[in-house]
Amino acid sequence: xxxxxxxxxxxxxxxxxxxxxxxxxxxxxxxxxxxxxxxxxxxxxxxxxxxxxxxxxxxxxxxxxxxxxxxxxxxxxxxxxxxxxxxxxxxxxxxxxxxxxxxxxxxxxxxxxxxxxxxxxxxxxxxxxxxxxxxxxxxxxxxxxxxxxxxx
Numbered sequence: 001x002x003x004x005x006x007x008x009x010x011x012x013x014x015x016x017x018x019x020x021x022x023x024x025x026x027x028x029x030x031x032x033x034x035x036x037x038x039x040x041x042x043x044x045x046x047x048x049x050x051x052x053x054x055x056x057x058x059x060x061x062x063x064x065x066x067x068x069x070x071x072x073x074x075x076x077x078x079x080x081x082x083x084x085x086x087x088x089x090x091x092x093x094x095x096x097x098x099x100x101x102x103x104x105x106x107x108x109x110x111x112x113x114x115x116x117x118x119x120x121x122x123x124x125x126x127x128x129x130x131x132x133x134x135x136x137x138x139x140x141x142x143x144x145x146x147x148x149x150x151x152x
Contacts, residue, residue, distance in 0.1 A: 026099050028072065028092060029116060036070035037123075037139060038116040040100060043075040044109030050075060053113060053129040058086045060132040067139045068118075074100045118144050 032038050039057075043050045050073075057064050057071060064071075064086070071089040074097045085091075092100060104122070106112050115124040115138060124130070124138050139145050 026096060026103055028090070028096050028100075029120065032070060032116075033120045034118050036068045037118055038070050038072050039135070040072045040074055040104070040112075040114040040116065042101065042104075042106045042110060042112040042114075044111070045075070047075070047109075047111050049111045049129050054085055056129065056132050061086065063132060063136060067136070067145065069135065069139075072100075074106075115139075117142060 029038055041050060041053055057069075065088075071086060072092055073085055073089055074092045100106070101108065104112075104114055104125075111127060113124075113126045113128075113130050114122055115130075115135065117123045123142070124135075140149075
């Protein structure tokens with residue numbers, strides 16, 4: 001029975017190469033690993049939830065900076081009516097947006113907020129704007145954040 005396991009495995013790996021390939025990962029996120037906590041915002045054009053998320057983060061700018069949150073905007077082209085993003089926001093290119101949407105399984109024009117830890121792992125996901133209080137609670141419970149606060 002075991003003599004069939006190896007040939008079957010070889011057949012599957014050659015017949016279905018897509019299963020053997022790793023999914024595309026964001027170089028943007030890779031460049032931030034161990035340095036910041038990316039907060040990804042996915043949305044369609046003129047989605048009012050983006051403005052709501054911006055306002056909450058801008059109101060708590062000192063806390064955002066203290067927790068090393070880096071906002072990454074992965075939206076289709078905004079309209080002039082949308083507010084200016086908070087300082088330090090990174091606007092993902094079209095190609096990077098597609099990579100991020102694929103990596104995190106986000107359909108086009110869907111509003112989603114994802115918090116990524118410094119370790120590169122997804123820590124939180126929401127389909128509604130996330131309050132700074134919620135982000136604070138999540139981040140401050142992370143072991144790496146607790147180490148940071150003890151070091152200061």
